[in-house]
Amino acid sequence: MKTFNIGELSEKSGMASHAIRFYEREKLMPEPARTESNYRRYPEDAIARLQFIIHAKQWGFTLDEIRELLMLQDANGDRAEAKRIAREQLEKIREQIRSLSRIETVLSxxxxxxxxxxPMDGCPIVEAIGREK
Structure with a gap:
């Protein structure tokens, strides 16, 4: 089985080495095997896992939600839980869209x-920002 050191994994996944180590500490990445010299060695599937983390973050999932999805995947867990997490994320996204739409209307x-x-005194832009909730 081909393995990678952290630099190679960083290059192949597009994620910085320090971020990979962070995700290990956060238990999103399994503890890698170590060489006799104590260097990390990652299996090929670590690339896909890191790309999953990257995409989940882009979709707005929190680290806890990503961890939960990965745990479900690792344990071949219940799809209903993954669906619940995704449904909750979709509602958060929809609320962000509603909020951004309100802001866009006021700013326009x-x-x-x-x-x-x-002078700035009485500027409608500054006043609107001050009123925004």
Missing amino acids: KTLKECSGEG
Whole structure:
């Protein structure tokens, strides 16, 4: 079985070495085998696992949620749990979209109202940001 040192794994996965070590400490990556000189040696499937972590982070999953999904995958767990986690993430994303849409509406309106000239006092952009909740 082919194995990689941390530098090779970093290059192949697109993740920095210090991030790989962080995910090991966070128990998202299994403890790698060690050489007699105590160097880490990673199996080929570590690349796919790191890419899963990268994608899950891009999708907005927290480290705890990623850990839970990986534990389910490792144990061939229940799909219902994965679906629950994904459903909760989708609701968070939808709320972020609603929030960003409100912000976009207010910002667009205040940009039209602001002349872009004169003193800051009474600037509709600054006032709108101060009111935003």
